[in-house]
Amino acid sequence: MTNFWFIGLPYAALMIFILGSLLRYKLIPFQVSSLSTQFLEGKKLFWGNRPFHWGIIFLFFGHLIAFLFPKTLILWNGVPLRLMIIEAAAFAFAVSALIGLILLIIRRLSNKKLQVVTSKMDIAVYVVLLLQIISGIWIALFYRWGSTWFASSLTPYLKSIFTLNPDVQIIATMPWMVKLHVSSAFVMLGMIPFTRFIHFLVYPLAYLWRPYQLVIWNWERKKIRKSSKLAIDHKITKQQ
Numbered sequence: 752m753t754n755f756w757f758i759g760l761p762y763a764a765l766m767i768f769i770l771g772s773l774l775r776y777k778l779i780p781f782q783v784s785s786l787s788t789q790f791l792e793g794k795k796l797f798w799g800n801r802p803f804h805w806g807i808i809f810l811f812f813g814h815l816i817a818f819l820f821p822k823t824l825i826l827w828n829g830v831p832l833r834l835m836i837i838e839a840a841a842f843a844f845a846v847s848a849l850i851g852l853i854l855l856i857i858r859r860l861s862n863k864k865l866q867v868v869t870s871k872m873d874i875a876v877y878v879v880l881l882l883q884i885i886s887g888i889w890i891a892l893f894y895r896w897g898s899t900w901f902a903s904s905l906t907p908y909l910k911s912i913f914t915l916n917p918d919v920q921i922i923a924t925m926p927w928m929v930k931l932h933v934s935s936a937f938v939m940l941g942m943i944p945f946t947r948f949i950h951f952l953v954y955p956l957a958y959l960w961r962p963y964q965l966v967i968w969n970w971e972r973k974k975i976r977k978s979s980k981l982a983i984d985h986k987i988t989k990q991q
Contacts, residue, residue: 757908763941765940768944772944772949772952775944775949783950791862791865791868792858792864796855799855800851803855806848809841809844810844813841813844813898821902822902824898825899828899834899838895838897845891886932894926905921905933908922
């Protein structure tokens, strides 16, 4: 089972992610988006979307830094104050992501219009995200200083996967909650081509440096809104 979850699953997820993403982008490029439902409901979306995305983005890059620069992170954490700051910040952003996700789930379940456009894959996305965030918070509470032992223990395992020389000895001795956190991350990776996760691959980074768009109205908006001609034309069209 250890080989299945931490060798077979990672490689299957990577293959599905690469091939599935390429095929979706090639065959149905117009569906490579987050499929936003903002036009159906916007207020609750705002209050759930903001804390969720800020939390997820911080946690993603935090894990990425621990994976790419493990020695640097371990040296940084050598000072107790720095270690406590990074652990507290990561925990705060994890709670933020959880609160945002719960608000998004409540929004989805409480709005009949959203229920109509909710697919089984949307539900699967919420379940996997809940597993990821809750297991991460559990680890932060009961297995302290995760930023350090992630860099020293899990990073070698993950690198062994990418170098095609998998070594599961370390992950095999980890607590079951850590195993759940890692395996659900690979499940999430494999789900990307079939879910809203796909929009992470086409994030509009060009927006960060492009010039601002200047929108200029070429008519008097108040006159257009109060125009009786438009109302008459609308009535005639409706009667026809």
